[in-house]
Amino acid sequence: MLGVRGPKAPGGEVQERQRLSWPPEASSSSSYAHKDAHMPVIMGTAGHIDHGKTTLVKALTGIDCDRLAEEKKRGITIELGFAFMDLPGGARLGVVDVPGHERFVKNMVAGAAGIDFVTLVIAADEGVMPQTREHLDICTLLGVSTGLVALTKCDMVDPDWLAMVTDDVRAELAGTFLADAPIFPVSSHTGQGLPELRQALSDLVAAFAPKRRSDLARLPIDRVFTLRGHGTVVTGTLIAGSFKIGDDVRLFPTDKRSKVRGLQSHGESVEVSPAGRRTAVNLAGLEVEDIERGEVLALPGTLFPDTIWEAEVHCLASSPRGLKHRTEVHLHHGTREILARIHLLDRDKLEPGQTAVCQLRLPEPLAGVHGDRVVIRSGAPLRTVAGGRVVTPMAYRIKRNTEATTALLAELAAASGAGLVALQLRRAGPDGLGFARLMTLSDLESKALEKALGALCDKGGAALVDREGKEGRHYVHGDTVAELAATLTDFVAAFHKREPLKLGVSRSELASTWGKKLTPKLFHFMVERLLRAGKLANEGDVIRLPGHKVSLASDQAKLRGILLDAYVKGGLTPPNVKDILEPLDLTFKEAQPVYKVLQDEGRIVKAQEGMYFCAEAIKALIEKVQAYYAAGAVDMGPAEFRELTGLSRKFLIALLEYLDKEKVTVRVGDKRQLRKR
Numbered sequence: 001m002l003g004v005r006g007p008k009a010p011g012g013e014v015q016e017r018q019r020l021s022w023p024p025e026a027s028s029s030s031s032y033a034h035k036d037a038h039m040p041v042i043m044g045t046a047g048h049i050d051h052g053k054t055t056l057v058k059a060l061t062g063i064d065c066d067r068l069a070e071e072k073k074r075g076i077t078i079e080l081g082f083a084f085m086d087l088p089g090g091a092r093l094g095v096v097d098v099p100g101h102e103r104f105v106k107n108m109v110a111g112a113a114g115i116d117f118v119t120l121v122i123a124a125d126e127g128v129m130p131q132t133r134e135h136l137d138i139c140t141l142l143g144v145s146t147g148l149v150a151l152t153k154c155d156m157v158d159p160d161w162l163a164m165v166t167d168d169v170r171a172e173l174a175g176t177f178l179a180d181a182p183i184f185p186v187s188s189h190t191g192q193g194l195p196e197l198r199q200a201l202s203d204l205v206a207a208f209a210p211k212r213r214s215d216l217a218r219l220p221i222d223r224v225f226t227l228r229g230h231g232t233v234v235t236g237t238l239i240a241g242s243f244k245i246g247d248d249v250r251l252f253p254t255d256k257r258s259k260v261r262g263l264q265s266h267g268e269s270v271e272v273s274p275a276g277r278r279t280a281v282n283l284a285g286l287e288v289e290d291i292e293r294g295e296v297l298a299l300p301g302t303l304f305p306d307t308i309w310e311a312e313v314h315c316l317a318s319s320p321r322g323l324k325h326r327t328e329v330h331l332h333h334g335t336r337e338i339l340a341r342i343h344l345l346d347r348d349k350l351e352p353g354q355t356a357v358c359q360l361r362l363p364e365p366l367a368g369v370h371g372d373r374v375v376i377r378s379g380a381p382l383r384t385v386a387g388g389r390v391v392t393p394m395a396y397r398i399k400r401n402t403e404a405t406t407a408l409l410a411e412l413a414a415a416s417g418a419g420l421v422a423l424q425l426r427r428a429g430p431d432g433l434g435f436a437r438l439m440t441l442s443d444l445e446s447k448a449l450e451k452a453l454g455a456l457c458d459k460g461g462a463a464l465v466d467r468e469g470k471e472g473r474h475y476v477h478g479d480t481v482a483e484l485a486a487t488l489t490d491f492v493a494a495f496h497k498r499e500p501l502k503l504g505v506s507r508s509e510l511a512s513t514w515g516k517k518l519t520p521k522l523f524h525f526m527v528e529r530l531l532r533a534g535k536l537a538n539e540g541d542v543i544r545l546p547g548h549k550v551s552l553a554s555d556q557a558k559l560r561g562i563l564l565d566a567y568v569k570g571g572l573t574p575p576n577v578k579d580i581l582e583p584l585d586l587t588f589k590e591a592q593p594v595y596k597v598l599q600d601e602g603r604i605v606k607a608q609e610g611m612y613f614c615a616e617a618i619k620a621l622i623e624k625v626q627a628y629y630a631a632g633a634v635d636m637g638p639a640e641f642r643e644l645t646g647l648s649r650k651f652l653i654a655l656l657e658y659l660d661k662e663k664v665t666v667r668v669g670d671k672r673q674l675r676k677r
Contacts, residue, residue: 009125019364040276041205042094044115044144045374046135047109049099051123052188054081059188060198065097080111080222082235082264082278087202091267094278095676096237098135105131105384109138109375110222110293110335114237116210116276117149120178124154124185127165128172136176136606137316141387142373145177145511148184148200154560155187188384212275215446216369216439217241219279220334221299228261234291235280236335239441240369241299243281244272251286252296252367253305258283294336294347296367301436302470305365310357310392312413313342314420319385323376325400326350330382331360332375333390337441338362342376345398346406349514355388365551368393369440392438396427416443418452425477430484430518434471438668444671463529466521476522484526488514489535489545494552496548501556501593503600504544542600559584559594567604571617572647572655608657621645621655621663626674635671 001543043055054218058064081097087160098108112118118139122132139147149169155164166183173179182200187195197472219236227233242248247260265273282296296303311385315323323329324327325348327522331340342350343359348358360374368390376386391461397539398405407426415423424441425433433441435449443454453475456462463481466474491514497506505513507527527543530536566580581591588595588610599605604612626637628644634646642652656672665672 004507009106010064023534023661037057040094040274041091041117041208041277042096042115043201044096044112044118044139045098045121046112046118046132046139047121048123048126048131050130051129053121054097055188056119056150056152057081057083057095059191059258060201061095061193064096065095080107084278085201087205088199089202089206091202091205092206094237094276094295096264096278097645098206103669105134105138105377105382106332106337108135109142109332109337109471110220111140111250112138112142112144113220113332113334114239115139115142115144116208117148117204117547118144118178120147120149120181120253122149122151122165123167124151124157124165125163127168133172133318137318137384138375138387139339140177141314141316141375141384143389146204147178148176148181149173149196150189150197151183153183153190155190159580171583184480210276213445214275215241216302217243217245217275218303218369218426219281220336221291221293221295221297222504224288224291226295227282228280232283232286232288232291234283234297235278236297237277238273238275238277242274243279243297248617249281249297249605250300250301250303251282251291252298252303253365254295256286256290258286259338260284276516294334295340296334296336296365297447302368302439302442303367304394305367306394307365308395308397309360309362309366309368309390310395310412311360311388311390312355312357312373313350313376313386313388314350314355315386316384319352320348321376324353324385328379328387330377330379331362332377333366333368333372334623336366337363338366343400343670344674345400346409347401357391357413359398366393371443380422392424392636394437409454417448418455421452422456422477424574425456425462425475425603428477428478428481429523430476431473432465432476432480432522434469435473435475436471439477446604465523465525474521481526481529483529484518484522488526488530488594490537492543493547496545499599500552503539503550503597504542506541507543509542510543510664514641537653538598550600556594559586559591560597563591563594564598564603566614567612571614572645573651574611574613574620577612605658607654614653622659622662625659625664628672634664635668637671637672641672 012075012347045057047053049489054065061083065083081649082093083097085093085095086185087093096111098111122128129145133420151162151166151169152276157165169183184193184197184200185663186197191577209652218240218309219238221236223235225233242261243260245260245263249258249260250256251258259286260281263273264280265277323342325342325344327342329340329342331338341361344350344356347356347357350358370390370393372390373383373395374387374390377383378385398408418511421442421444425440438449439446453462457464463478464473465476470581484652492505508662510527511523527536531538534546537544549600562584563580568572577588581588599606603615605613605615605618624644638652638656647655660667662673666675
């Protein structure tokens with residue numbers, strides 16, 4: 001027998017093991033010959049327990065969504081059910097049937113998270129009940145804005161009662177997104193009203209244009225099970241992007257790896273499953289025990305789970321009390337339920353009917369995308385009290401009740417598209433953001449995001465600092481670049497003031513001081529940017545301000561002249577340092593800054609400790625050595641070098657080693673060969 005993994009049924013018993021066929025959603029004899037002829041659409045049911053949701057779905061589709069033995073035994077829906085139906089207009093409609101019992105509202109939220117429109121089911125003999133209202137609130141919080149009403153069991157009431165209930169329903173729906181929705185009296189037993197309902201569904205789907213991302217594939221998992229001969233299968237509503245057979249995929253937030261071995265959608269095998277379809281994915285290399293309902297299947301490197309989210313939260317006007325700062329709540333996102341704490345950043349309490357951007361602090365990472373919807377339920381009693389949309393699924397800890405925080409929250413609530421991209425880049429500071437991360441932080445698809453970033457870069461609002469980052473191209477906000485540029489030039493200016501006898505600061509020293517908190521790519525970008533702009537200059541590896549020159553005191557300037565004259569006259573046979581400095585009553589430590597200035601200026605070179613040569617003489621020597629090899633010599637020993645230069649051993653060995661160090665020559669045994677040989 002095949003195991004189905006899911007939550008426990010009432011009383012603690014685990015859902016019954018059952019035999020399933022492939023496809024795992026539901027079996028139907030109807031063929032699916034009109035592939036991709038219509039935009040995929042998912043309908044969800046909603047309504048109070050025992051109002052006939054599952055019976056209505058069966059009457060419309062021929063599929064019984066109550067698949068568990070416990071459901072059949074008790075006559076109530078416990079878990080989500082799935083079906084599909086071919087509409088008169090030719091479209092195939094996916095159906096998610098949800099439980100109506102208050103104990104299983106979390107399952108209802110998991111199913112409603114992926115629907116496009118709702119059929120609110122209300123029994124004509126009972127009218128609007130508590131779960132009718134709660135389910136309607138949940139659909140509203142999840143952003144559902146379209147639907148219709150099925151008034152079931154109309155065969156059980158007389159016409160006057162039906163008219164009264166219809167009026168009551170219309171009054172209850174006033175002010176909701178279903179205020180003007182058509183109401184269809186139906187009977188799943190007699191078939192009354194079903195043709196009209198089917199046609200209404202067909203008309204609604206034909207006119208419906210759900211907004212879905214074509215990229216950033218995500219499948220929130222609502223079922224996990226094994227299938228004999230196939231292995232592990234997960235199902236869910238593909239809310240964005242697409243999967244194809246052979247795709248490498250990941251489970252988030254765990255980042256477990258797998259590969260798509262097979263795909264099923266609406267009753268048939270497919271090569272590719274697009275957004276908006278109920279989809280079953282056969283995963284390679286994973287066992288049922290490796291996967292939990294609530295995880296998200298996505299492509300590698302596309303989601304970035306975090307423990308701090310920012311969301312625009314609306315507290316329902318019907319909530320019996322407001323939400324206080326740091327209140328612990330049940331957070332529903334996609335098919336996942338997790339405990340979270342609400343951190344109110346600009347107030348101490350969110351009153352019923354109020355909306356505010358707040359932070360959700362999570363005990364473990366959760367993977368989300370800007371614009372996702374969440375539902376918030378209180379703990380005692382367990383009921384839906386709030387919900388809203390995700391603004392930042394990767395946020396930073398910020399101070400409460402400050403002017404800066406209030407301004408930031410106002411910006412976040414209003415921002416979208418390119419404006420949101422710029423705001424998130426500004427918040428990221430020198431860390432910047434990669435293209436893949438910006439995909440989750442904005443409501444832009446890849447092409448639109450590329451266009452927005454290109455426009456920002458053209459106007460100086462952003463800078464591309466790394467073309468090959470691990471999260472794609474990496475960007476930093478233009479204001480951050482300007483701030484870094486100002487601090488870099490200030491740092492070099494301060495260095496000149498502190499070290500007036502040095503030409504500048506080496507790149508390595510600059511990287512380990514000013515740039516120690518920057519990535520190597522950003523450090524390189526900033527230095528090269530200022531060099532190109534002429535705000536910095538370089539002498540080899542030394543970075544300086546363009547107008548900076550070494551400023552010597554009068555006595556140091558005099559010493560500079562004496563030293564330079566001695567080494568120019570000495571050529572390849574310079575005097576000892578001691579012989580120059582003793583008559584001046586100076587130690588080498590006292591004269592060392594001036595020696596360093598001459599080296600930085602390129603006037604003298606240091607061959608070894610205590611031995612300096614005139615740079616021009618060394619240049620002439622290198623040319624003479626190169627000419628020696630150009631004349632046909634293969635190698636050169638100390639004797640040949642002595643004959644070439646006329647130098648004594650005192651300078652001979654030091655210069656040979658200097659030529660090796662400068663990579664003019666390379667030592668092979670006792671001989672030297674030209675390095676490029």
